[in-house]
Amino acid sequence: MRPHNRAGDESSIFPITQAWPLPYLNFTREDDRGTLGFQSDRFVVSWSFSEGVNDYPGFDALAQDLESKLDQFIATVRRETGQEVSFSGSECVYRNAITEVSGEELAVGVLTRWSGMSSVTALHTQYAGVRMHFCTDEDMEGCSVTLSVDVDDDGPSLTLDSERDLEVDEQLPLGGLQVAHDQLIRKFLEYTSDAMQKRWERQ
Template structure:
C-alpha cells in the first residue's frame, strides 16, 4: 500500500478541462549511473511483466539537464556518462494496449502515457499513482541488485498536446495572443497563418538569503502536419532539482511534491498560452 503522505490534492484554482488535447505525458527521474548489467534487467522484466508484457530495446539516450550553476550560461545541457564498460541498453516495457510504458536505462527512469485508439487521457492523479507504484518497484529492484538507493539528480514532467485544426480554421490556438508581424496606415493587415512560441521560465527558492534556481518550465509551440491535416503541437516540460527546496528531507514525498508543482505550472502555462475559444472546445470547467 502506498504511503498516504504521497496522496495528491488538486490545487483549488487549477484550470480543469473535460477533453484536453493531451497526446503524451511523461514523468522521469535522472540519477547517477547505476552499476547494472544487461542481464540484471531480466529480474526487472519479471516484476513488470503482468502490467507491461511487451519489451523492446534501444540505444541509451543522453541526459538533458537543466544548468543552474552560478556564473554559467543559463539553459539546458546534454550530459554523457563516462563508463569503463558499455552502457546497458534503454529498455522499454509497454502495456498490452500500448498506452502506458516504463523506460529504463542506466541513468534514467521514466513512466509515460500516450493516447491510443479508445484510450482517453486518464488525468494526472491516475498517472501519478501509477508512477509511484512503478518507481517504488524500480527502487526496490535497484536496492536488491546494486545494494543502494537511486540518487536522483533531476526530475521532469512533460505534456505534449496535439491540437487538430479543420480546414478553414486558423491552424493554431495561440494566434489571438500574438501580435501581427507589422501594421501600417495604408497596409492591408495580413492573416496570421501560423505561430511558433518558445518560452523558458525559471523558478527560485524563497530563502531569506535570496534563494537559488531549482526548476525551469519549457513551453514550445509549433505548427505540424500529420495525415494531411494541419495542427499545433504544444509541449510543456518542467525539469529541475527536486530536493533543492527541501535539502533536509530526501525521499519520495518531496519528489512527488516537485512533480505536483510541475503539473500545476504546466496546466497554468497551457491555459495561459491558449485561447478562450479553444478552452470552450476542450470543455473547461474550472
C-alpha cells in the same frame, strides 16, 4: 532521477562502476497508449490518446502508477546491487494536438494570449512555430517551463515541458513531480484559450 543529462552534466554509469551502460528499455501496453521506460538517468511513465477514445486517467493516477513502478525498480536495484537510487529532479510534459485552429492562429494566439486573432487571416506561411522559456515563478522555486508551438504532418501541436530541479540534500516525493505539474498547469491556463481549457477539462 533526471530524465536526461543536460549540457555540461557529467555522464555516469549506474549502478555499478565499470559496468556496461544500461540501455534504454521501453515497455508498451498492448493498446500502445501507456509506456514505461527507464535507463541509468531516467524513469518515465507516459500516456497517449487514441482517436475516438476518451479515457485519460489523469495526472494523479499516472503519478500513482509511476510511484508504484518506481518503488519496484528501487527495490530491485537495492536487492541486486546494494546501491540506492538518488533523485536530481523531475520533468512533466504535456503535448496536445490542436485541431481547431491553424498553426499560424495557434502561434499568434499563444504570443498574444488570445487577444490578437483578427490579424492572423492575412498570414500565409509555410511554417509557424514558437518557443518560450519561463524561469521560476513566485512560490515555484527551482521550476522552469518551456512552451512550444510546432506544426508537422499531423497539424499544429502545443507542448508544455516543466522541470523541477532538486537542491543538494532536498527531498520531495517523485523528485518534485507535483511541483513541476502545478507549474505546468499554471502556464497552460495562462497561454491557452477558454475553448481549449473547456475541451481539455472534459478529457
